[in-house]
Amino acid sequence: MKADIVIRGCIILTVTGAEDVIRRGLIALKDGKIIYVGRDAEAPTFEADRVIDGEGKIAMPGLINCHTHAAMTLLRGIAEDKELDTWLRETIWPLEAKLKPRDIYYGTLLGCIEMIKSGTTCFSDMYFHENMVAKAVIKTGLRCVLSPGIIEAGRKMLGRILLRSAVNIIKEYGKIEDGRISVMLGPHAVYTCSPQLLKRIGEESLKFDVGIHMHLAETESGTATARKLYGKSEVELLGELGLLSPRLLAAHCVHLSDTDINLMAKHDVKVSYNPISNMKLASGIPRIKDLLDAGITVGLGTDGPASNNSLDMFETMKAAALLQKVKYGDPRIMPAKKIVKMATIEGARALGLDGLIGSLEVGKRADLILLDAKKPHLTPLHDPYAALVYSARGSDVSTVIVDGRIIMEEREIKTVNELEIISESERISLDLLRR
């Protein structure tokens, strides 16, 4: 049988069901898809252009980052340990107003190489100039869901312009690169978009059959503002406006009532849980266990690198588990295997991409990573799931494959010049402070 790439001898976590650890496995890829995954001993003979020795490696689906603003790498470390409101108003928003499209291209490139080097193969990005994000994604070879940001903040005209520009992004990037890029609409939040604008966004999302990706119930003050302005919670308001649907990806969801959770479950709303950002900005601890118990799909996200300050999904997996355990006072909840699912197949489901990616199965697109397990901190390897969540680091990822293409091998990025991106984005970031 012909294949483009064959990986032999690795431990495989397929993330498909109960019996999903294969100790001596083989994976074969062809035309960007997985054509075999299973025991090496039972595999057919493959004639492959490229055979990768997987001895001592763990193969798993690439990690899916459900919520970030990748270009904010440029703002990393500029204002630290501040209150969210102060941080946004005094530092982030004034600097963002100075960002040019080329800055966003480089900031995103920087985010992309950081993500590749820590095992992320797909990210869901919300920002301005998402055409520049698309350009960086095409260049680096990652998979991405673009969410062009829509914000009004009292300026109705701004909201209209941004919605129009978002619709143009759907038209231009909605169906390119063989599905490697897709688009959602990205209203910022209830407290920065009027009900009228949100309603129109809901209508456009139906018309173009795309999802909506927004911040929801992130802070106590935002939640209180909604209650004051509309006499209801953010979730209830979205319900009235027709935005609660299986295509809504709600980021954060820290401040929810039982009624909110029931409403979200009823409409099959998807959630991105971003534990590091929620802790760093002191937003609070979301009730993820309750969301899961209600049957809601929850993926994981890093949030932007200026409020994290990292895009490392391995770190996020560990924090995601630990924060829920300590919140509920129960070390048994959110076990390692569940967390790996949230970072892969459930993240894919949250983005509407679970038919395409999120697990290692024949027929799915070949988005996968290899980790080097011959490391002191991964020894002994009794439980591969626990090792991935509690012990592994992004830096253990040796090889990254997206859509059947090797974009990093033995930690060397194959698609772009890493050092050039580091120095150019550093230059831009310093220049930004002087503008």
Next chain:
Amino acid sequence: MKADIVIRGCIILTVTGAEDVIRRGLIALKDGKIIYVGRDAEAPTFEADRVIDGEGKIAMPGLINCHTHAAMTLLRGIAEDKELDTWLRETIWPLEAKLKPRDIYYGTLLGCIEMIKSGTTCFSDMYFHENMVAKAVIKTGLRCVLSPGIIEAGRKMLGRILLRSAVNIIKEYGKIEDGRISVMLGPHAVYTCSPQLLKRIGEESLKFDVGIHMHLAETESGTATARKLYGKSEVELLGELGLLSPRLLAAHCVHLSDTDINLMAKHDVKVSYNPISNMKLASGIPRIKDLLDAGITVGLGTDGPASNNSLDMFETMKAAALLQKVKYGDPRIMPAKKIVKMATIEGARALGLDGLIGSLEVGKRADLILLDAKKPHLTPLHDPYAALVYSARGSDVSTVIVDGRIIMEEREIKTVNELEIISESERISLDLLRR
């Protein structure tokens, strides 16, 4: 001027006071000590045996892990996502009963190489067969405070034997290796040591002028048991027994009343804050801000690798900050610089070693690390403290120097054979499950 090692051109974080970031610095070492730290341009001319190019690197004091059980690497991943009591009784204690001295030697070696590779230069270890820990420390070149474990659990004879053996460790290892090894007494906890035994441990600690390192107020049930048995809190009981003193290093301290905190502050008790373990075992969130406000010295620890499951102090620094921010609902508390201090100079103070290590100052022992800052996730580098706490990984550490000796260079460990330790400890760990 003569020197053994000179490092040039690096960013230096001396961790000594307000003006402690040197952008183009030089560090000179001789006879295991720091003989110069300052601006490269102002440095005297050194004739050095070895010049290290520090361009693009950050130099800082080696990290100090105030609380671990290094040999428990062998038990990593054996029983995950369990309740503490079940985990101890059904898995950990039965397996520990089967551990032989050589196992502990290899388990500690494994822990040591993990610590070296993530930038720890000194660790405070509590376990059995601490002579084997000393052997591993001498071999790998790390610095260590040995705390031979003393546990009674209703068997008075056992307590007496372990105390005697701990006193022998003091006699044998208290004054060797030029202070690279020191000793404390390691009573397990109030709920596993009788008041009589604790009192005797207090007396021995005075007699030999050594510290006491114990678990304190870790779990809600332990705290409730003390209250039931003695009608007082664990801290109050230790006060009555004469154990509260500047030489007491109390690990965890999750369940404390205001009275406890005042008592601890009055006696200058030291604390090891172990955020990852507290979250993973769902022990609770300690009131570190309140401890600091009361003037108590707090260092950071990982706890054992079976309840973490990592010995990475960079991860611990980030979790230490984030967990307090979300607990107190204030992103401004525990800023990055404070956290770096806790992981270095305040950790040294907690171990009674602040005269020797914990900052980069002329006259101190040369325990320092270099990080490679030319990484996407460390770009841009506006704020070195924030970068170290929120963005850096243990894997960014390129070079580790302890007592003036290079024990890792460009990620290659110089003192022991890393791969041999990985495979032998893996073999032992598998064998342990079959015994």
